Amino acid sequence: xxxxxxxxxxxxxxxxxxxxxxxxxxxxxxxxxxxxxxxxxxxxxxxxxxxxxxxxxxxxxxxxxxxxxxxxxxxxxxxxxxxxxxxxxxxxxxxxxxxxxxxxxxxxxxxxxxxxxxxxxxxxxxxxxxxxxxxxxxxxxxxxxxxxxxxxxxxxxxxxxxxxxxxxxxxxxxxxxxxxxxxxxxxxxxxxxxxxxxxxxxxxxxxxxxxxxxxxxxxxxxxxxxxxxxxxxxxxxxxxxxxxxxxxxxxxxxxxxxxxxxxxxxxxxxxxxxxxxxxxxxxxxxxxxxxxxxxxxxxxxxxxxxxxxxxxxxxxxxxxxxxxxxxxxxxxxxxxxxxxxxxxxxxxxxxxxxxxxxxxxxxxxxxxxxxxxxxxxxxxxxxxxxxxxxxxxxxxxxxxxxxxxxxxxxxxxxxxxxxxxxxxxxxxxxxxxxxxxxxxxxxxx
Numbered sequence: 001x002x003x004x005x006x007x008x009x010x011x012x013x014x015x016x017x018x019x020x021x022x023x024x025x026x027x028x029x030x031x032x033x034x035x036x037x038x039x040x041x042x043x044x045x046x047x048x049x050x051x052x053x054x055x056x057x058x059x060x061x062x063x064x065x066x067x068x069x070x071x072x073x074x075x076x077x078x079x080x081x082x083x084x085x086x087x088x089x090x091x092x093x094x095x096x097x098x099x100x101x102x103x104x105x106x107x108x109x110x111x112x113x114x115x116x117x118x119x120x121x122x123x124x125x126x127x128x129x130x131x132x133x134x135x136x137x138x139x140x141x142x143x144x145x146x147x148x149x150x151x152x153x154x155x156x157x158x159x160x161x162x163x164x165x166x167x168x169x170x171x172x173x174x175x176x177x178x179x180x181x182x183x184x185x186x187x188x189x190x191x192x193x194x195x196x197x198x199x200x201x202x203x204x205x206x207x208x209x210x211x212x213x214x215x216x217x218x219x220x221x222x223x224x225x226x227x228x229x230x231x232x233x234x235x236x237x238x239x240x241x242x243x244x245x246x247x248x249x250x251x252x253x254x255x256x257x258x259x260x261x262x263x264x265x266x267x268x269x270x271x272x273x274x275x276x277x278x279x280x281x282x283x284x285x286x287x288x289x290x291x292x293x294x295x296x297x298x299x300x301x302x303x304x305x306x307x308x309x310x311x312x313x314x315x316x317x318x319x320x321x322x323x324x325x326x327x328x329x330x331x332x333x334x335x336x337x338x339x340x341x342x343x344x345x346x347x348x349x350x351x352x353x354x355x356x357x358x359x360x361x362x363x364x365x366x367x368x369x370x371x372x373x374x375x376x377x378x379x380x381x382x383x384x385x386x387x388x389x390x391x392x393x394x395x396x397x398x399x400x401x402x403x404x405x406x407x408x409x410x411x412x413x414x415x416x417x418x419x420x421x422x423x424x425x426x427x428x429x430x431x432x433x434x435x436x437x438x439x440x441x442x443x444x445x
Contacts, residue, residue, distance in 0.1 A: 002135075004034045004122050009075040010043045013058075013082065014123055020057050022049035023106060024082075025121035025129065032117045035138050036170070045073075045082045046121060048104045054082050068100060085109035088155070107131045114152055114159045115166065116144045141172040149181035157188035161200040164215055168208035179218065186219035194306045197224060201305070205267075206258045212250055212267075225305075227271055227297055234274050237285045242361045245273045251359035256351060261311050265318040265348075266355055268298035291323045317345060322352050328374030330382060334389035334424045341390065343383065350376055387427045391416050394423060396435040404436055406443060415439055 006014070006026060017024035024047040030040035047054065051066045060074040069084035087101045087108050103109060106121055106129055113119040116134035128135065132146050143166050145152045145159075153160055160182045167174050174182075189197070201224065204211055212228075215221040222229045232246035241248060253266040272293025278286050295316050302312045317340065324336060326349070337346055350372055357368045381387075388394055396419060398412045406412060422438060423430045429438070 002035070002122075002128050003124075004031065006122075006124065007043060009078060010045065010080060011124070012075065013045055013073055013080055016057055017047050017049055017054075017082075018123075018125070020049070020053070022047055022053070023085075023104075023123075024049070025106065025123045025126070027110075027121040028113065028118045031120045031122050031128075032134070032138065034122075035120070035135065043080060045080060046085060046106070046109060047082055048085055048106070049082075050084055050102055054084070069102060086112070088112045111146060113146050114156075114162060116146055117142075117166070117170075117172075119146045137175075141170070142175050143167050143170075143172050143178065144175035145178045145181070149178045150185060153181060153185050153188060156192075157185070158192045158196050158200060160186065160189060160218070160220060161192075161197060161204070161215075164211050164218070164220070165200045165204040165207070167214065168204045168211040171208070174214070182218040182220065186223060189220055189223045194304060198305045198307065202260055205253075205263045206260055209253045209258075209263055209267075210250075212253065225267075225301055227301060228267060230274055231270065234277060235285070236273075236287075237279070237283060239284075240360050240364050243359070245270050248359045252355045255358045256355035261314045261318070262348065262351060262355075264302070264307075264311070264315045265322070265352055268301065268315065269294055269319050269322045269352070269356065271297040271301075291320055294319050314345075314348075318348055318352050321349055322356060324349070326350070326353060326372065326375045328371055328378050330378050330387070331425055333375060333378050334382060334387065337379075337382070337389040338420070338424070346379060350379075385427070388420070388423045388430045391420055393430075394419055394435065395430045395432045396439075400432060400436065401439060404440065406439065411443070415443060418442065 004026070010026060014024040014026070024045055026043055027046040028044050030043045033040040049057070051063070051069050051071050054071040054073065055061045055063070058073045062072040062074065062079070064070050064072045064081070069086050071082050072079045073082050085103045085106055085108065087103050110119040110121060110129070110131055116132040116137045118134070119132050120134040121129040137144050143163050163174055163178060163182060166172065212221070216229060228246070228249065231249055232244055234245035236243065236245060236248070243251065249267060249270055252269070253263055256262045256266050270290065272290035273287045276287045276290040276293055278288065280286060298319055299312065299316055302315060321336070321340065326333070326336065337343065340346055340349070353372055354369070357365050357372070382389065394416065396416070398416070401412055401415055402408060406415060419435050419438060429435065
């Protein structure tokens with residue numbers, strides 16, 4: 001018999017319920033994770049006890065979802081969700097059951113769950129309860145719906161996206177009948193709120209962004225981000241590229257590190273190419289100002305998908321500058337640092353350039369990558385030497401200028417920018433008296 005090590009507090013809850021004549025099991029993701037030898041994030045408990053009985057049995061409880069049978073049991077300030085076995089009625093809103101019915105049958109409760117790998121229960125007395133062969137699917141690395149996939153997706157269309165997310169997180173394939181059902185019912189995703197879609201999409205993106213291909217082939221992505229799907233039609237007849245914009249985008253998104261804002265940057269960085277494409281007399285394609293257009297389109301998508309302003313702003317800045325020609329020259333790097341106003345954004349931009357280059361024609365990639373390596377060295381030198389690239393780091397400020405007779409107003413800003421220009425080109429001149437002298441050379445009193 002499979003033995004799962006249940007935490008003491010969880011075991012205490014199960015034993016207390018059993019002591020009072022009820023069944024109780026850990027269920028769902030925690031069982032799946034244990035069978036995969038992973039540490040569960042949380043432990044869900046299911047029981048034959050009705051919610052009011054759970055409240056009676058335990059000293060401290062919170063009625064978190066009592067109408068759906070869920071009570072939070074507090075054990076030494078730690079919360080554990082305990083849910084009564086239930087059978088769900090029809091789902092007319094595509095998310096919540098119109099009615100629920102409590103049951104004493106654990107199998108009936110497991111039958112309402114999404115995938116077989118999440119429809120396994122366990123306690124130390126009975127062992128595994130696995131009526132839908134979830135253990136076998138775990139062994140075979142397979143995501144399969146419990147029962148009829150169409151029923152499961154009509155109950156909650158987000159499960160289609162969850163199937164792909166689990167496939168990404170667990171590195172499992174999706175069973176053919178489940179995958180075909182996603183393809184045939186993809187339009188149901190339109191009924192799901194963008195907030196819920198975004199959560200699943202984010203998890204998939206940072207777990208294994210190659211699953212974007214699966215989102216496209218099942219037809220789901222065209223209902224979530226159709227703008228990305230449209231990029232497959234954009235050919236790039238250009239010596240620096242060997243893929244269409246769609247494939248280039250997917251490769252660049254896959255190779256960048258697993259940080260959400262970086263993944264989103266690469267996914268949206270070339271959206272503007274569709275509307276900026278021109279072809280010269282030699283048949284070479286160009287995409288002038290595509291970064292600017294990409295920013296506009298990405299902003300609409302990010303707002304539509306309900307991302308927070310911090311993420312939106314970071315992604316848009318990186319898209320705006322993703323095509324900036326970074327050269328291993330300190331003056332160029334300092335000017336870019338001044339534009340970005342943030343050291344970390346420069347480091348991110350190096351990563352973005354790297355990913356963008358790896359998704360281009362390898363024939364031209366080597367020199368660009370060498371440039372990026374050298375640029376990073378120059379950047380580190382600038383930071384280690386505290387070289388000035390921003391007005392606030394100048395050895396002179398507005399008060400210093402007024403002290404030598406410069407009138408308050410726009411002249412102050414003009415002169416500080418002039419001094420910054422001088423210091424960016426000549427770091428050794430960033431001293432108060434030297435800069436005062438430079439101001440006196442150019443300012444007419």
